[in-house]
Amino acid sequence: MAQVLLKDLNKKYDEVHAVKDVNLHIRDKEFIVLVGPSGCGKSTTLRMVAGLEEITAGEIAIGDRVVNDLPPKDRDIAMVFQNYALYPHMTVYDNMAFGLKMRKFPKAEIQKRVQDAAEILGIQDLLKRKPRQLSGGQRQRVAVGRAIVRHPQVFLFDEPLSNLDAKLRVQMRVELKRLHDRLETTAIYVTHDQVEAMTLGDRVVVMKDGWIQQVGEPLELYTKPSNRFVAGFIGSPAMNFVDVGIQGSDSSLTAQGTGIRLAIPPVNASQLGPYKGQRVTLGIRPEDLHIAAGGDQAGYVFDAVVDVVEPLGSEILLDVKAGPNSLVARVEPTVRLKVHDGVRLAVNPDRLHFFDMTSEKAI
Amino acid sequence: MKKPIAGGTNGAVVVALPHPGTRRARGLTRFLESERLLASLLLAPTVVLLGTFIAYPFVSGVWLSLSDTSVGNVGHFVGLKNFAKAWDDSIFQQAFRNTFFYTFWATIFKLALGMWLALLLNRSFRGKRLVRASMLLPFIIPTVLSTFAWRWMFDPTFSVLNWLLFRTGFIVNKIPFLSDGVYGMWCAIVVNTWRGMPFFAITLLAGLQTINPDLHEAASLDGANGWQRFWHVTWPLLKPVTLVVVVFSIIQTFSDFQLIYVLTGGGPANATHLLATYAYQVGVATGLLGEGAAISLFMLPVLFVVVWVQLRYLRRLEGA
Ligand SMILES: Nc1ncnc2c1ncn2[C@@H]1O[C@H](COP(=O)(O)OP(=O)(O)O)[C@@H](O)[C@H]1O
Ligand SMILES: [Mg+2]
Numbered sequence: 001m002a003q004v005l006l007k008d009l010n011k012k013y014d015e016v017h018a019v020k021d022v023n024l025h026i027r028d029k030e031f032i033v034l035v036g037p038s039g040c041g042k043s044t045t046l047r048m049v050a051g052l053e054e055i056t057a058g059e060i061a062i063g064d065r066v067v068n069d070l071p072p073k074d075r076d077i078a079m080v081f082q083n084y085a086l087y088p089h090m091t092v093y094d095n096m097a098f099g100l101k102m103r104k105f106p107k108a109e110i111q112k113r114v115q116d117a118a119e120i121l122g123i124q125d126l127l128k129r130k131p132r133q134l135s136g137g138q139r140q141r142v143a144v145g146r147a148i149v150r151h152p153q154v155f156l157f158d159e160p161l162s163n164l165d166a167k168l169r170v171q172m173r174v175e176l177k178r179l180h181d182r183l184e185t186t187a188i189y190v191t192h193d194q195v196e197a198m199t200l201g202d203r204v205v206v207m208k209d210g211w212i213q214q215v216g217e218p219l220e221l222y223t224k225p226s227n228r229f230v231a232g233f234i235g236s237p238a239m240n241f242v243d244v245g246i247q248g249s250d251s252s253l254t255a256q257g258t259g260i261r262l263a264i265p266p267v268n269a270s271q272l273g274p275y276k277g278q279r280v281t282l283g284i285r286p287e288d289l290h291i292a293a294g295g296d297q298a299g300y301v302f303d304a305v306v307d308v309v310e311p312l313g314s315e316i317l318l319d320v321k322a323g324p325n326s327l328v329a330r331v332e333p334t335v336r337l338k339v340h341d342g343v344r345l346a347v348n349p350d351r352l353h354f355f356d357m358t359s360e361k362a363i
Numbered sequence: 364m365k366k367p368i369a370g371g372t373n374g375a376v377v378v379a380l381p382h383p384g385t386r387r388a389r390g391l392t393r394f395l396e397s398e399r400l401l402a403s404l405l406l407a408p409t410v411v412l413l414g415t416f417i418a419y420p421f422v423s424g425v426w427l428s429l430s431d432t433s434v435g436n437v438g439h440f441v442g443l444k445n446f447a448k449a450w451d452d453s454i455f456q457q458a459f460r461n462t463f464f465y466t467f468w469a470t471i472f473k474l475a476l477g478m479w480l481a482l483l484l485n486r487s488f489r490g491k492r493l494v495r496a497s498m499l500l501p502f503i504i505p506t507v508l509s510t511f512a513w514r515w516m517f518d519p520t521f522s523v524l525n526w527l528l529f530r531t532g533f534i535v536n537k538i539p540f541l542s543d544g545v546y547g548m549w550c551a552i553v554v555n556t557w558r559g560m561p562f563f564a565i566t567l568l569a570g571l572q573t574i575n576p577d578l579h580e581a582a583s584l585d586g587a588n589g590w591q592r593f594w595h596v597t598w599p600l601l602k603p604v605t606l607v608v609v610v611f612s613i614i615q616t617f618s619d620f621q622l623i624y625v626l627t628g629g630g631p632a633n634a635t636h637l638l639a640t641y642a643y644q645v646g647v648a649t650g651l652l653g654e655g656a657a658i659s660l661f662m663l664p665v666l667f668v669v670v671w672v673q674l675r676y677l678r679r680l681e682g683a
Contacts, residue, residue, distance in 0.1 A: 085575065
């Protein structure tokens with residue numbers, strides 16, 4: 001158990017600057033998730049922590065030790081690989097025992113630890129099998145087992161669930177979370193799946209193009225995205241973005257887009273004041289849109305035409321058009337609307353997001 | 364009364380009527396559809412080829428070994444006399460021992476050096492492709508040609524090796540590379556190793572490249588050092604490939620002819636003969652075809668055992 005500190009971490013391959021000035025303080029016992037689109041540098045960051053990738057610049061400390069120059073085996077970490085990387089010629093037992101054998105643990109201790117881990121993961125009956133006699137989910141468990149028998153200070157996971165089918169992925173996600181609650185070992189988890197990130201992480205680090213975009217608890221990322229990228233990346237279906245101009249007097253600002261006009265709620269008014277006469281990006285989450293009813297204030301409604309109806313059972317996703325803007329609204333399953341129907345939608349005025357057009361930062 | 368509508372019936376009848384020629388086509392179709400017949404038909408050329416070029420020479424070789432055929436003399440059946448004679452022949456005994464010695468050490472060296480080269484080449488470095496390609500040179504130069512070059516290097520008077528070693532002060536007296544039986548044998552082993560190593564290296568390299576690099580990363584996280592990673596991960600996964608190359612190499616080395624023929628000709632004083640070169644000397648140079656054939660047939664049981672062991676091992680791997 002230990003904290004992990006990344007200080008001004010950089011990684012350059014010949015032509016690619018894969019990780020840029022990453023600063024991150026991962027607390028003891030924390031489950032932290034690195035998330036971002038493919039190629040954003042998540043794996044590279046993780047592999048630098050593991051010692052599998054040389055550090056171009058910066059510093060990594062695990063516990064109180066700077067580990068920059070330590071080989072992987074001396075860093076007291078364990079890693080679960082995306083394709084599991086189980087030794088194909090060894091039994092499940094030997095796969096899990098290998099790390100302990102290499103570290104010269106006494107036989108009895110090895111046996112005890114492997115048994116314990118197998119029990120936790122429910123793979124006691126598989127110990128004599130070879131990896132290729134296992135299903136994907138079972139291999140996954142063995143790979144996790146191999147990591148936990150070592151009782152390392154930090155667990156590293158690189159997209160460990162991405163080779164599983166959707167149902168198994170959800171199940172393993174829950175199990176990993178339970179496992180972390182039980183073992184309380186610091187964990188760094190890499191994924192490109194924002195749902196996985198939100199459900200697993202104590203805190204989530206959103207990355208793009210090698211930069212950290214935002215670090216925060218899942219809800220914080222959802223409610224207060226610090227820029228347009230995070231806003232669009234977190235949440236499903238993704239946030240709607242509308243290009244608007246800020247108009248009006250200081251006391252009653254409006255956001256005027258083509259085919260859509262909304263009053264600016266008092267909570268946002270002070271920050272948006274300086275943007276008067278300029279264009280900004282308005283962000284509305286699909287769940288913050290609903291069919292207008294009597295109670296909605298006049299300034300917060302607009303008219304649209306239904307483009308596509310996607311009934312999901314528990315809810316309906318309405319793809320609508322307001323002028324040239326396409327928006328998605330998440331509405332009650334009881335709503336009865338057809339394609340080309342006109343619909344009046346209302347926004348939730350407390351939950352509007354505004355982003356600077358050039359810096360894309362949240363206003 | 365109207366006739367029943369006949370169109371359909373008539374049509375069917377017309378279709379059912381035999382067209383001229385259909386019958387033969389049908390016979391052919393049926394013939395082709397019978398798997399057993401077709402299989403024999405398709406296999407026939409291969410069987411003929413194998414029979415002509417493998418079975419016939421083999422059988423006739425066996426026949427020769429059981430006869431007292433010599434050049435200009437149609438032989439008669441003499442039973443195992445040739446084998447018995449060879450067995451008591453001291454040169455044969457020497458050649459027999461030499462063949463094992465030569466095969467054993469050459470294979471060990473080729474495996475060790477080939478493995479080492481393959482591991483080096485499996486890393487990424489600048490000019491990797493060029494090095495990999497040039498490594499094949501010893502393999503593609505005709506053996507006779509390269510062995511000649513080696514023979515020149517080992518030459519009693521002009522040996523560049525002796526000159527180098529002498530000049531650098533490693534030796535005071537010239538090494539009798541090819542003029543001493545023991546040295547000669549080791550020289551042959553060196554040349555064979557030089558020639559055969561690329562095949563090992565390339566094959567093992569191909570095997571190495573099928574090993575998922577993540578396994579090495581996993582092992583290094585598991586605390587294995589370089590040697591342990593090789594021993595516990597690379598080697599077990601490379602074993603099937605290794606076995607195949609080793610068996611190939613044993614077969615080739617055990618029956619090696621060209622290299623000894625050019626390098627030492629079996630000398631000095633028959634000290635470096637292998638079974639193949641001695642069989643040639645007796646059978647062709649001396650003209651005692653029957654005895655020569657018997658000598659070379661001594662290789663058969665040994666090679667048979669080698670192949671059998673390999674097949675058994677591979678089957679066990681597949682079954683496991
Ligand atoms: N060994 C390598 N050599 C060169 N470029 C690499 C290497 N590994 C990764 N990269 C590049 O670094 C960037 C980040 O990669 P990676 O960390 O694997 O992304 P991801 O977030 O998908 O895990 C990518 O642009 C990738 O192409
Ligand atoms: Mg990755």
